[in-house]
Amino acid sequence: MATSSLSDSPSRRWDRAGIAISTACAIHCAALPLVAGVLPVIGLHHFADEWVEWLLIAITATIGVVGHLSAYVLHHRHVGPTIAFAASLGLIVGTRLTLGDTLLEPAALAIGGLTAAGAHWANIHLCRCCIRHEAGASVDECVESSQQLGGNSTGRAG
16 A cells, blocks of 8 residues: 655645745735835736735635644644644734734734744644654654654643
């Protein structure tokens, strides 16, 4: 019976997509104030529209929730990446709703996007036990082995 490698796991694909969209979100938010005046001239004015920002946030949230929940349930049972992702999403949404067009908004949104990308990276890193899990080890055995590597779990009994 052939087993898939860690690079083929669905959780890792969700996290890779999460890194890509979160980083794109961070770049969009950081760069928009610098290029907003040029966008209409080159026909890309829609990138400055509010609906584009909310669309990026919705895509980031959807990919993040699916990626983090599936990795938690199927692989590592670590809450750290999920908490970091939830905090980053809270920062992004809170900033969009409260800071408006202030000087702090682009920085806070970029930090939120990069933190979300970092949470996905941590998820990938913690899924190293996936190969053991696919080879027949239980999730609890994988959690135990990742704790021995210095991971921090939810404290679930094995």
